[in-house]
Amino acid sequence: MGALPEWGRAFLEERRHAVVSTIDPDGSPHSIPIWYLFRDGRLFVATSSGSRKYRNAAARPTASVLVDHRQPGAERWVSGTGPVTIVRGDEARGIVAAIHARYLTPAAIQDARVGPGLAAGDDVVLSIEPATWRSWTAQDLDKQYFGGILTATPEKWFRRLD
Template identity: 30%
Template sequence: MTVPRVTRPHMPGYGTLPADQGTGLLPWSWALKRLTDSHDYWVATVWPDSRPHLMPVWAVWHDEALWFSSSRGARKVRNLEANPAVTVSTGDALNPVVAEGVAGVVRDSVSRQAFLDVVNAKYRTSYDLDFLNTDDTATVRVRPRWVFGLDESDFGGSPTRWDFT
C-alpha cells in the first residue's frame, strides 16, 4: 500500500489551526476507512464546454483507487473520455473525503472481475462479468493525485491533505 505524503491544506479565512494543534493531521487510515465504507459517492466531471457535471454513484476503494461503473453513454463517462480529470467525494458532508485524480476506463477482464468481487461483497449484489459488457458499460478507475479529509468535530484542527505525487 502506498502511504501518501500528509500536509495541512492552506485554507485562508477558515480558521484552521497549525498542524500540531486541534486533532492534528488525520491518519491515512481515517480517510481510507471512509473511502472504503461510504455507500454513495459524488463524481464531478467537466463537460466539453467547461460546465461542471456532478452525479452520484456506487463505488468501491480497491487497489489504491476508487472504482465505479456506468453506462458508456452516460454524460460522466463521455466527459471523462474527453477529459480524464475528476473529483470524487464520499457521501458524508460532515466528515468528507474528497479525492482529485485521473480517471480511466478499464477494459481487461481480470481487473473488471476483481472490481465486481469487491462491489458484490460491499453492496451484497451478485453481478457477473456480463453486467460489465464492454460495449454498453464502462468500468472506471480513479487514481487519486491528492485526497482531502475533514473531521467535523474539529473543523479547525483536522483538515488534512494526502498527496500521491
C-alpha cells in the first residue's frame, strides 16, 4: 500500500513505545506494548521464546507495529505490516542489546541485576519487514479540512488527556 514518508522514518527512529500485533490461533489480533528498534527499513521486537507473540509469529509469520504520538492537536502515527523472521543466537543478542541501549540508561544496563535480568528474558527477536506502511498526522487533516486552526491552538479545541 503506501510508502513510508520521510517524516515517518524520522519518527520511527525516535525513542517511543509501540504496539505489536500478531495473530492468535483463532485469527484474532494479539496486541502488546513494546520497545522496538527501526533499522534498515525493518522493525525489530525483542521477546522471549516462551511468549505468546513469539508463538504466534512462529506459527503465523506476519505482524504489525504501530508507533504513535498522542498530544492533542499534534497526533500522528506510523504502522508497518509484513512478514516476520525469527532471529536467534548471537544476532538476536546483538539486536536485544541495541534495543535495551535505546530505552535503558547505562546504569540500568550495567547493574548486575537489571541488565542481565532483562537480557535473559529476551532470547529471540521478531524481525518485521513491512510490505505495507500506513501513516497519519493531525496536521495534515487540519490543513485539508480546517485551514490549520486545530493545530495552531489545540487548547481551544481539545480536552487534555488524563
